[in-house]
Amino acid sequence: MAVSLSKGGNVSLSKEAPGLTAITIGLGWDARSTDGADFDLDASAFLLKEDGKVRTGGDFIFYNNLKSADGSVEHTGDNLTGAGEGDDETIKVNLASVPADLQKITVAVTIHEADQRRQNFGMVSNAFIRVVNQADNKEIARFDLSEDMSTETAMIFGEVYRHSGEWKFKAIGQGFSGGLGPLARSFGVEV
Amino acid sequence: MKELVKGQKQKLSELTSSQKLTVSIKLSWNQGSDLDFSCFGLDEAGKLSDDQYFVFYNQKKSPEGAISLSDLGQDQAKFEVDLEKLPIKIKRLTFTLAVDGASYVSGLGSSRLTVADGQGQEVLALPFSGGDFAQEKAVMLFEIYFKDVWRVGAICQGFERGLQALLEHFGGEASDGPQKKAPQESAPPPPKAEPAAPVSLKKITLEKRGESKTVDLSKKPGATTSFHINLNWDQAEKKGWFFKSKADLDLGCMLEMSNGAKTVIQALGGNMGSKTQPPWIYLDKDDRSGAAADGENLYILKPEHIRKVLVFAYIYEGKFKFTELNARITIKEPNGDEIVIKLDNPDSSNTFCAICLIKNVNNNIVVSKEEKYFTSHPQADQAYGFGFEWTRGSK
Numbered sequence: 001m002a003v004s005l006s007k008g009g010n011v012s013l014s015k016e017a018p019g020l021t022a023i024t025i026g027l028g029w030d031a032r033s034t035d036g037a038d039f040d041l042d043a044s045a046f047l048l049k050e051d052g053k054v055r056t057g058g059d060f061i062f063y064n065n066l067k068s069a070d071g072s073v074e075h076t077g078d079n080l081t082g083a084g085e086g087d088d089e090t091i092k093v094n095l096a097s098v099p100a101d102l103q104k105i106t107v108a109v110t111i112h113e114a115d116q117r118r119q120n121f122g123m124v125s126n127a128f129i130r131v132v133n134q135a136d137n138k139e140i141a142r143f144d145l146s147e148d149m150s151t152e153t154a155m156i157f158g159e160v161y162r163h164s165g166e167w168k169f170k171a172i173g174q175g176f177s178g179g180l181g182p183l184a185r186s187f188g189v190e191v
Numbered sequence: 192m193k194e195l196v197k198g199q200k201q202k203l204s205e206l207t208s209s210q211k212l213t214v215s216i217k218l219s220w221n222q223g224s225d226l227d228f229s230c231f232g233l234d235e236a237g238k239l240s241d242d243q244y245f246v247f248y249n250q251k252k253s254p255e256g257a258i259s260l261s262d263l264g265q266d267q268a269k270f271e272v273d274l275e276k277l278p279i280k281i282k283r284l285t286f287t288l289a290v291d292g293a294s295y296v297s298g299l300g301s302s303r304l305t306v307a308d309g310q311g312q313e314v315l316a317l318p319f320s321g322g323d324f325a326q327e328k329a330v331m332l333f334e335i336y337f338k339d340v341w342r343v344g345a346i347c348q349g350f351e352r353g354l355q356a357l358l359e360h361f362g363g364e365a366s367d368g369p370q371k372k373a374p375q376e377s378a379p380p381p382p383k384a385e386p387a388a389p390v391s392l393k394k395i396t397l398e399k400r401g402e403s404k405t406v407d408l409s410k411k412p413g414a415t416t417s418f419h420i421n422l423n424w425d426q427a428e429k430k431g432w433f434f435k436s437k438a439d440l441d442l443g444c445m446l447e448m449s450n451g452a453k454t455v456i457q458a459l460g461g462n463m464g465s466k467t468q469p470p471w472i473y474l475d476k477d478d479r480s481g482a483a484a485d486g487e488n489l490y491i492l493k494p495e496h497i498r499k500v501l502v503f504a505y506i507y508e509g510k511f512k513f514t515e516l517n518a519r520i521t522i523k524e525p526n527g528d529e530i531v532i533k534l535d536n537p538d539s540s541n542t543f544c545a546i547c548l549i550k551n552v553n554n555n556i557v558v559s560k561e562e563k564y565f566t567s568h569p570q571a572d573q574a575y576g577f578g579f580e581w582t583r584g585s586k
Contacts, residue, residue: 032348033360034327034348034350034360035325035326035327035349035350035351035356036325036327036348037325118197118323119198120197120198120199121198122197122198122199122200122344122345123197123198123346123348146338147200147339147342149200150199150200150201151196151198151199
C-alpha cells in the first residue's frame with residue numbers, strides 16, 4: 001500500500017521497500033479538456049550536492065539532456081500533451097549508483113511557453129508525483145498536488161534525498177516564479 | 192477583498208466563513224448577440240448527474256433553493272448560493288457564460304465577477320476581459336468546489352462551440368477519449384453501457400423578447416432535422432348585428448435561403464411553399480376559424496439551407512385583436528424538444544406580429560423570440576431587412 005503524502009510530508013523509501021535499489025519517479029497531469037492551446041509540461045531533475053547546487057550543468061536532467069553522465073538518472077522523454085492515463089513523464093533513478101557526493105534529486109515541472117500561452121498550474125488538473133519500485137513496479141509513495149497549485153508556472157513537485165544512510169522522498173509542492181531557466185539558475189546551473 | 196487571476200485557487204475559509212454567497216457577473220458587452228449565464232451543480236466526477244442542478248434562464252432555482260438565479264439582465268446575472276442547503280452529492284458549482292450568434296467571448300470588454308458573503312460584503316473579485324479568451328463561445332468563469340474543504344477557483348477557459356459543448360463537457364455523454372481508470376474486474380465490459388442521460392431541455396419557454404435557444408444540427412448525423420412550427424390560439428367569437436364571426440389568424444414566414452433566394456410563404460396570395468423543392472418549407476393548411484385543434488402548421492424540412500426565417504402571424508380581415516386571442520406557437524425541434532413562445536405582450540391596435548426569428552449560424556439553428564407588432568407586412572419587412580416588393584393580396 002503506497003504512502004499518500006500531503007505537502008511537506010516525507011517517507012523513508014528504504015523502510016517502505018527494503019532492499020530498494022532503483023526507482024521510477026512518475027509525474028502526471030490531465031490534458032486540458034477545454035479548447036485552446038495544449039499544456040506542454042516538462043519534468044526535469046536536478047542532482048544536487050549538500051549545498052543545494054549542481055556539480056556541473058550535466059546534473060540538470062531535462063528534455064535536452066536526458067541522462068546523467070554516470071547513467072544513474074534518466075529522463076525517459078517528453079510527452080507533449082499530457083494525454084493518456086498514468087504517468088506522463090518518468091525519471092528513472094538507480095539509487096545504488098548515484099554518486100556519493102550527490103545529496104538529493106529535486107524534481108520539478110515547468111509549463112512550456114506559459115507566458116505566451118497565458119497558462120499556469122491552476123489550470124492543470126490532477127497533477128501528481130509518485131515513486132515506484134523498479135523491482136516489482138509497486139508504488140511506494142504518492143503526492144497529489146492539484147490543490148496546492150495556483151498561478152505558478154514552475155513547481156518543485158518533490159525530492160528524493162539521503163538521510164542517515166536511507167533514501168527518503170519528500171512532497172514539496174512549492175511554486176517558483178519564472179520558468180525553467182530561472183529555476184535551473186537557482187540550482188547553480190549556468191543557462 | 193481578494194482579487195483572483197485566471198487559474199488561481201483559494202480556500203473559501205480564507206475569504207469568508209459565510210456559507211451564503213452571492214456570485215455576481217457584470218459584463219461589458221456591445222456585440223448585440225445574446226448571453227447565457229448558467230450555474231452547473233456537478234457531482235464528484237465533475238458531471239451534471241442531476242439536471243435539476245443546471246440553473247439557467249429556464250430553470251432559475253435548484254429544487255431546495257440552494258442555487259438560484261436572480262437579476263438576470265442582458266449583460267449581468269446574480270446567483271445566490273447557500274452551501275449549507277446544497278445536497279451532499281453536489282461537489283462543484285461551475286459558473287459559465289455562453290454567447291449566441293457569431294460573437295466570441297473574446298469580444299468582452301472589461302468585465303467582473305464578484306463574490307459577496309451573507310452580509311453583502313464583497314470578499315472576492317475576478318476581473319476578466321476578452322483578452323483572457325481565444326475563439327471561445329462558451330466558457331467556465333469561476334467555480335466553488337469541495338475538496339476536503341470548500342474552495343474557489345478562477346477558470347476562464349472554454350469551448351469554441353457554444354452552450355452545447357459545455358453541456359457535453361458536463362453531461363458525461365459517451366466520449367471516445369482516453370479511457371479513465373479501467374475497472375478492476377476482468378469481466379468484459381457490458382455491451383455499450385448507457386451513456387449518462389443527455390441534458391434534456393424539453394419544453395423551453397422563451398419568455399422575454401430577444402431570448403433565444405440554439406439547436407445544433409451537426410450533432411445528429413443522419414437524423415431528421417426538420418422543425419415543425421405550430422400556431423394556435425383561443426377561439427373567440429363576436430356577435431355582430433346579423434352574423435357571428437370567428438377569429439382568423441394566419442401563420443406565415445418571410446425567408447431567406449443560404450443562397451440568397453427570398454420568398455414569403457403565407458395563405459394570403461396562395462404561396463404555401465413546397466415539401467419537395469426549395470425552400471423545403473411549407474404551410475399545411477389555412478385554418479380560418481381556429482376550430483381545428485391543431486391550429487396552423489409550418490414545416491422547415493431542411494433548416495441547413497436557410498439563412499433566416501421570420502415567423503409571423505396576422506389577423507386576416509378580422510375584427511379581432513391579438514389581445515383577445517391568447518396566441519402561442521410551439522416549435523418542435525428535430526430532437527423532440529419543444530420551444531414555446533407565447534404572445535404575452537399583445538398589442539391591441541396592430542394586426543401583424545413578428546413572432547420569432549430562426550437563423551442558421553454556422554449550422555446551429557438559433558430561435559429567438561421577437562413578438563414585435565406591426566401595422567402591416569411591409570413594415571415588418573423593413574424592420575427585418577428582407578426587402579420584398581409588396582402588393583395587395585387576398586385569399
